[in-house]
Amino acid sequence: MNEKSPAFRDVDESARQLAHKLIRESRAASLAVIDAATGYPSASRCLLGTDLDGTPIILISSLASHTQSLQHDPRCSVLAGNVGKGDPLAHPRITVLAEASSLDRDGPDYARIRSRFLARHPKAALYADFADFRFLRLTPVSASLNGGFGKAYVLTREDLTIAVEEPAAWLSLFEELSSVADLPAQLAELAGATVKSGWRIVGIDPAGVDISSTDVTLRYSISGLMGSPAAMKAALTAAC
Amino acid sequence: MNEKSPAFRDVDESARQLAHKLIRESRAASLAVIDAATGYPSASRCLLGTDLDGTPIILISSLASHTQSLQHDPRCSVLAGNVGKGDPLAHPRITVLAEASSLDRDGPDYARIRSRFLARHPKAALYADFADFRFLRLTPVSASLNGGFGKAYVLTREDLTIAVEEPAAWLSLFEELSSVADLPAQLAELAGATVKSGWRIVGIDPAGVDISSTDVTLRYSISGLMGSPAAMKAALTAAC
Known part of the structure; x- marks a missing residue:
């Protein structure tokens, strides 16, 4: 050293x-x-x-x-x-x-x-x-x-x-997935959550999803970058 | 403003x-x-x-x-x-x-x-x-x-x-009070503790006492400065 x-x-x-x-x-x-x-x-x-x-x-x-x-x-x-x-x-x-x-x-x-x-x-x-x-x-x-x-x-x-093409399309995915009832809690569990309820998605980008409950925000990281919102949606659907 | x-x-x-x-x-x-x-x-x-x-x-x-x-x-x-x-x-x-x-x-x-x-x-x-x-x-x-x-x-x-005269005398008080079995927990309670056990005194100075348990340190503040370790000891005895 x-x-x-x-x-x-x-x-x-x-x-x-x-x-x-x-x-x-x-x-x-x-x-x-x-x-x-x-x-x-x-x-x-x-x-x-x-x-x-x-x-x-x-x-x-x-x-x-x-x-x-x-x-x-x-x-x-x-x-x-x-x-x-x-x-x-x-x-x-x-x-x-x-x-x-x-x-x-x-x-x-x-x-x-x-x-x-x-x-x-x-x-x-x-x-x-x-x-x-x-x-x-x-x-x-x-x-x-x-x-x-x-x-x-x-x-x-x-x-x-994180390289992002078409920011608007990622915001649309955020809005779409925010309304899927069980998804935030499932992602939180995958990200190691100990808190049980109150989860909501607070951000999606090509490398992961951020999920918050009271006083806790967790990052669910994706392996590799998702090239499009559609690819991210498919990856999240497969994971949950 | x-x-x-x-x-x-x-x-x-x-x-x-x-x-x-x-x-x-x-x-x-x-x-x-x-x-x-x-x-x-x-x-x-x-x-x-x-x-x-x-x-x-x-x-x-x-x-x-x-x-x-x-x-x-x-x-x-x-x-x-x-x-x-x-x-x-x-x-x-x-x-x-x-x-x-x-x-x-x-x-x-x-x-x-x-x-x-x-x-x-x-x-x-x-x-x-x-x-x-x-x-x-x-x-x-x-x-x-x-x-x-x-x-x-x-x-x-x-x-x-905090003005301190005779630092060595304050260290002696710390050593003396550290061995008083119930005192740390009593001071922690006065300082607003929610954790119940494991309290120990970690510092005493003319304006207060610091008490620690796992992951929590609390300060028990004295009103006014204690001019001597003896005065502090009397104040703590009166409070607990």
């Missing part, structure tokens, strides 16, 4: 799946910014969503100091990964270094990103449309994945991002 | 107690540093302890990139506060901006800080004495306390720090 840097493992499909899972299953994330007033790195709590391609999305108030800091310097990171039971350091987590950019309310991606975020965080609907709130896209630069003691990986933007 | 900064409340005793509580009850904290390799603010997970006076203490490996970053630039912050049930943003948390400094293993404070940290995080005894691990003192510069929506405070180093 190099004395100056720990040994990193080669990034494989399971590391990428774990990265996707950690970002999507986090109840809350820590956002680090360079505080504009002091120059110190400052960590604060935020809710985390994703765009269809996995780009992290946050919703913050322009009155908060972290927002003003990001306007001054868009470099940031988000730490994702739930603490779980037992030793907090035994649970995997990921730090994504990213460039923050404000999402234009009149832009082509706004409705999709807003609806995905509010599906995952329904209470945020209370303030998402307030004049001082903004969705920010955190475009990944790189990431450090810690899968537990001795399991460290450095990921690229490509590792974190 | 000023458009550029949210209204901050005046810091009172209950805000200080909440700050002390959040730092001591956190199962895990987020450490933000300026990444030496990229200049980005980077957040990572760490275990949090405190010195007797409330100064945050972390234990990290010199092989980890955050340690190398702190050697390059000691400015950092820790975000403390458990997420709890329901909306993560409804739960209080605190960001402490601080200067990190490595603790000398031969220094006068080492044994006290090590024993306090390991009382709180017993599993860290497995690696605390490894050659590459160091305790770091995070001397507070200021803090931002978010007590939930609309309850924001800016705290000074003085707000976070």
Whole structure:
């Protein structure tokens, strides 16, 4: 082992799946910014969503100091990964270094990103449309994945991002499958749920489905990328 | 309200107690540093302890990139506060901006800080004495306390720090009270515990007592500062 840097493992499909899972299953994330007033790195709590391609999305108030800091310097990171039971350091987590950019309310991606975020965080609907709130896209630069003691990986933007063609068709699949009564609970069970009821689908992308119940969001990961919503629907039908 | 900064409340005793509580009850904290390799603010997970006076203490490996970053630039912050049930943003948390400094293993404070940290995080005894691990003192510069929506405070180093005379006498009190069979459970109940058993005292200082069971640490806060270990012992005896 190099004395100056720990040994990193080669990034494989399971590391990428774990990265996707950690970002999507986090109840809350820590956002680090360079505080504009002091120059110190400052960590604060935020809710985390994703765009269809996995780009992290946050919703913050322009009155908060972290927002003003990001306007001054868009470099940031988000730490994702739930603490779980037992030793907090035994649970995997990921730090994504990213460039923050404000999402234009009149832009082509706004409705999709807003609806995905509010599906995952329904209470945020209370303030998402307030004049001082903004969705920010955190475009990944790189990431450090810690899968537990001795399991460290450095990921690229490509590792974190899921190629999506025809976003609108994936949203249609989401709407279609959201109304299939037993599907969310079946997927939650496949994803290892211990909670029994209250599951709803909160996102579908070519690499998996995100399912939420009170206080828990789980990722059902697909092996390989589904090339179309139809292929995803077939894979989910086969699995459940 | 000023458009550029949210209204901050005046810091009172209950805000200080909440700050002390959040730092001591956190199962895990987020450490933000300026990444030496990229200049980005980077957040990572760490275990949090405190010195007797409330100064945050972390234990990290010199092989980890955050340690190398702190050697390059000691400015950092820790975000403390458990997420709890329901909306993560409804739960209080605190960001402490601080200067990190490595603790000398031969220094006068080492044994006290090590024993306090390991009382709180017993599993860290497995690696605390490894050659590459160091305790770091995070001397507070200021803090931002978010007590939930609309309850924001800016705290000074003085707000976070508890004056302690004769540290050795407080450690003796800790050792004495740790062996009193029912006391930890009684204090945990007073601090609002829902877990029934397994409580042990993990720290005593002039403003309160920290009690841990599996996965839960609670702070029993004293009204006002106890001027001596004897006064604290009398106060705890009266309360239980």
